[in-house]
Amino acid sequence: MCDTDKSAFEIPAYDAEAIETKWQKTWADEELYKTDEDPSKPKKYVLEMFPYPSGDLHMGHARNYTIGDAMARQARMRGYDVLHPMGFDAFGLPAENAAIKHNTQASVWTHKNIAQAVKTMKRMGFSYDYDRTFNTCDPEYYKWGQWMFLKMWEKGLAYRSTSPVNWCPSCNTVLANEQVVEGRCWRCGSVPEKRELSQWYLKITDYAQELLDDLDKLTGWPENVKAQQRNWIGRSEGAEIDFALAAEDGVTPTDRKITVFTTRADTLFGVSFFLLPPESPLAAELVAGTEYEVAFNELKAATEKVSSVDRQGSEREKHGVFTGRYVINPINGRPAPIWVADYVLMDYGTGAVMGVPCGDQRDFDFAKKYGLEIAPIICEKDDPLYEQLKDEKELKVTSVDWDHAMEAEGYLVQSGEFTGLKGGKHSEAVEAIIKWLGERGLGREKVQFRLRDWLISRQRYWGNPIPMIHCDCCGDVPVPYDQLPVTLPDNLDLGAGETLAEYVPFYETTCPKCGKPAKRITDTMDTFTCSSWYYLRYCDPHNDEAPFSKEAVNRWMPVDNYIGGIEHAILHLLYSRFWTKVLRDLGMIDEDEPFTNLLCQGMVKDENGDVMSKSKGNVVPPSSVIGPYGADTMRLAILFIAPPEKDFDWDPKAVAGANRFIKRAWNIVWQLSQGAETGEVDHKALKGSAAELFRTLNGMGIKCTADFDRGQFNTAISAVMEIVNAASKYLNDEADVRDARLDFRVANDIVAMLAPICPHWAEELYHEALHLTGSVYNQPWPAFDAELAKGDEVEIAVQIKGKVRGRITVAADASDDEMTEAAKAAVADQLEGKDIKKVIVVKGRLVNIVAI
Known part of the structure; x- marks a missing residue:
């Protein structure tokens, strides 16, 4: 035991902005989150669906990325070699329309938004390996999308056909069948028209049966997502x-x-x-x-x-x-x-x-x-x-x-x-x-x-050009590989309605076969082609000889934890499964399926229960929480309000409550750290609230770990709250005489278990309160003992014919006979005159006496 003079110590104030700014700079300078590539460790690939850069991030993004970040950080502490990248799904109609509206180029608009989104991500403290970041609108990326299109063409999986298609009159482009949701355009809500057009397709129907059969392999996917895919494949x-x-x-x-x-x-x-x-x-x-x-x-x-x-x-x-x-x-x-x-x-x-x-x-x-x-x-x-x-x-x-x-x-x-x-x-x-x-x-x-081939042609500018040329003599001819990428021009007058089909320098070319004048295909690919393989590029993002190396993909794939919205159940997720199988058959990868475990996070709604959207003007930006409270409070609130798969209404009171807890835990750790010592805790010498604290630490530590493994962060946080409550009682009851090793153990474990959720807070306490070196994320996740979580005594129910008639306290290791005798004594007056026919004992829980 040790004596601690609290009067000589003043707990530093919790200054979220200063702490978070400090550690974000340190992590960046030290490249803490750069992927280790240590083959001696088991791998863990954690990935959130990457965003479309239409503007700054909103609270829905914050929830998605906080879930993934907590998983990645905890996996690192569990001894995994972690891949946790981020990039941007940067092609698409919204950027083109915004460029027209603001009289600029789509590329300029897109990269401006990307810069703002990255700034916000860093301010939230997300542990991305930014060295692996790329944007799908960069030629270094979309070159390989064109390359894979040509491989599919050679394999007979890409073709052109004239057929009735869904034409969106507002977006001025065709839609795949999957993009017509409840009879309307998935993007703008307009009712599509049927038109007879010559378009480019990918033969996803060749994989229909395998896509259906392999759903049974996806035991880590929600059943409702698999059901939607089964119904769509039909x-x-x-x-x-x-x-x-x-x-x-x-x-x-x-x-x-x-x-x-x-x-x-x-x-x-x-x-x-x-x-x-x-x-x-x-x-x-x-x-x-x-x-x-x-x-x-x-x-x-x-x-x-x-x-x-x-x-x-x-x-x-x-x-x-x-x-x-x-x-x-x-x-x-x-x-x-x-x-x-x-x-x-x-x-x-x-x-x-x-x-x-x-x-x-x-x-x-x-x-x-x-x-x-x-x-x-x-x-x-x-x-x-x-x-x-x-x-x-x-x-x-x-x-x-x-x-x-x-x-x-x-x-x-x-x-x-x-x-x-x-x-x-x-x-x-x-x-x-x-x-x-x-x-x-x-x-x-x-x-x-029911599944039909994937229509990928889009009659818009801001997309990946289809690498084909039409020659009146030779027909449709692929662009030679050494001429990839076919790049988009950056000087179209979008405001005047100029399109690729009208831009002569883009479409005028010569036939690679006969050398005669020919016309480049002016359709661009559906943006879902870009998001159907990006997770593979993250494994080897700087490869300029191929989309990725098979060795790198074999190291990291499949994605272990994939987090994103259920609205992508058919579109992105089905297309990605198809693309994976095609690349497997091309000999480029060995995997059958891209994502082992899928978590579809719930939606964040406003205080009135309405879905947040810019058009409604009810979006809560992360900055509105980070400003007054800090990023760690925002992260804690997001994960504590509800289980990750459930929708929730944004509640400012919950944010304030999260901030109160983070400050309380801050004070508890600082108090415990004063005079604390490292070393093994002699649990047999602990008494009173100290013994109770140690039991709670082990019991709730086991629960917290199990809940992290299940992705149930709200209950994992609740378990840490129980430990903080027990520590508070211990500090109040044993203010003058404490166990120095217990103090250190509890303070260290609280910091470690909250580190994936409140990273800046944890890093500051790890260094300044506990005086440890390195990073909290380089220390192992705490280990807990189920035996030490057991109390000396337990309360059990006493039943007569299945109805509870009383409760008694017995020794935790009491035998069945001892439990039976104690139970009979507790309800002796109710058994008087009755014949006991049977006694049922459930260890540590109840004794049921059958008497008539």
């Missing part, structure tokens, strides 16, 4: 069925086939009509020069103004036009009229649909509106129609008085030789009918995916 097992186009007499089959995909071949006898979408070239061909052409064109024009999501809505009124033509149903030879309907989409299945109104509500509504047949062909056994039709093999009933479609489940009726078979998905009826069609060359089993 695997369907069914059949392709060939319908013969009838001659103009409507009954004579021609040699021309129209194929449909269906998961319900068992409903084939119920086909009352055949549907094509308004954008179908075949539909336009069938009505050309006929009395139906005008109505068709009017329907097509009206449909172009409606989003795909709205077109498919079950509540929306359906609109259609008859083409005057028929197809022949291959199962029974009956003609079915071909209609054009606005609820059918060109990019689903084959672009043709068989209408079965008895079992599909949209088909039912369409049939009702236009007076088409509704033939019941599948019924449950308790349906009166089943008794009427169970033995009917031919269509006898083709109209019903229903007010809605029935569930297409049950047993087939009016279905030829298949009548009586059990229907439904994957049923015996489906299997039998597909087999029958296959034997006659009229159909075949088919697996289909």
Whole structure:
């Protein structure tokens, strides 16, 4: 024990600004966060999704990066070789629009914002290896995006095609299917139009099955993210069925086939009509020069103004036009009229649909509106129609008085030789009918995916140029590798509406094959191509011979902890998985998946529960908290308010509370440090509040460590708060006689456990209060002993027939017999006259006496 004269010591004031400025400079001068590359250590790759530099960082960024920074700092203290980089997703439409608005160049605007964002990141104390920082708009980076595009071209994964695309009238560019969210542009919210354009695609569909199967490997991903990807990939097992186009007499089959995909071949006898979408070239061909052409064109024009999501809505009124033509149903030879309907989409299945109104509500509504047949062909056994039709093999009933479609489940009726078979998905009826069609060359089993190839063409300036040249003689020709990168011009008059397609010095070139005049492709790549592989470049950011070396990627990949918003569940995360698999197949990497553990942080909302946005004017900038309180208080508040995956409302009171705690912990550490000594604590000699403090330190230290490992920083902080409370009680109870080694141990462990969260605060105390050298991040994470966390006594519940009748205190190591006897004594009056049949003992928790 030691005597401490507190009166001779004055605790320094906690000056957040001075402390944080001091240590940020020291860390930068000493390059503390430069990646060690020590192969003797296990690696830990911690990465937050990099930001788009549209302006200064906001509180949503602060939360994302604070979570990642706490993980990275704690991993370093746990003995890992840590890679924790940061950069900027710097291409994109917002910068181009801002440049037009402010009469400047997109590059100037972007780099100005990047400089401000980096300044804010450093002020927050994030432990990034800034030597690895890059921007996707830098030619040194996007050169390799072009290089990989050419590799995909050579492999047949990149191609050009003319097809209907989503055109955003506000952004003046096409959108990938994934970028149309709930029928609107993911960026600006406008309703896209359908246009027929020649565009560039990547064949993500070649990887559809693997992308689906490998979701099972991602045990560290949230289930809702995996569910979104499964739904988007959309695997369907069914059949392709060939319908013969009838001659103009409507009954004579021609040699021309129209194929449909269906998961319900068992409903084939119920086909009352055949549907094509308004954008179908075949539909336009069938009505050309006929009395139906005008109505068709009017329907097509009206449909172009409606989003795909709205077109498919079950509540929306359906609109259609008859083409005057028929197809022949291959199962029974009956003609079915071909209609054009606005609820059918060109990019689903084959672009043709068989209408079965008895079992599909949209088909039912369409049939009702236009007076088409509704033939019941599948019924449950308790349906009166089943008794009427169970033995009917031919269509006898083709109209019903229903007010809605029935569930297409049950047993087939009016279905030829298949009548009586059990229907439904994957049923015996489906299997039998597909087999029958296959034997006659009229159909075949088919697996289909909702996923469509990734449309990467963008008709905007500020993006990575597609490295292709079009020659009238040679067609599409790749730019030679030694001519990469194809760089963007920096002198376009964006304000006057000048585009790459109008800038002659950019697009005029010669064909690499024949040497004749040719035109460079003026589309740029979707910015998601830049973010689909940036995590690989961080492994080897200064390589000027290749995108990265395989050795460097094998050292660091996959990313161990990836942090970002759930809004990227389909876009960025799916594209990155695809890109990883392509590079693996090119022999450039060995990994199948890029991200082992994914944490989707919740959103930060304003005090009213509204999502923060610049347009609403309710954004809370980090500077508003750092100014009065300091970055460490902001970091502590962000991590303590809620679990990282949950949304929370920004609460100034919580920030003030975090500041009070950080000051209290500051004072506790300084008090403990006076007269403290290093060395092993003799826990057997501790008494009273000192013994309780040591038990709390070990118990809460174990909890804090486990919560860090789970990413539950709010409860990890709560555990440290328990230790601080116990230390305060100890200091008050044992003000004159304290254990010097316990003092040091507790002070050191509080500093260490808060170091990932409050780095400047911790570094200052580590040096000035504890008088230790080096950095707090170069010391190991504290070790705790579960045995030492146990108290001498524990409180247990005493139950009679499962109901708590009292509580008693027993020795922590009491035997079952000792616990039983103590429990019986505690409730002896309640057991009087009863026969004890059984006693159940749960060590350290309860004794349950079964008595009657």
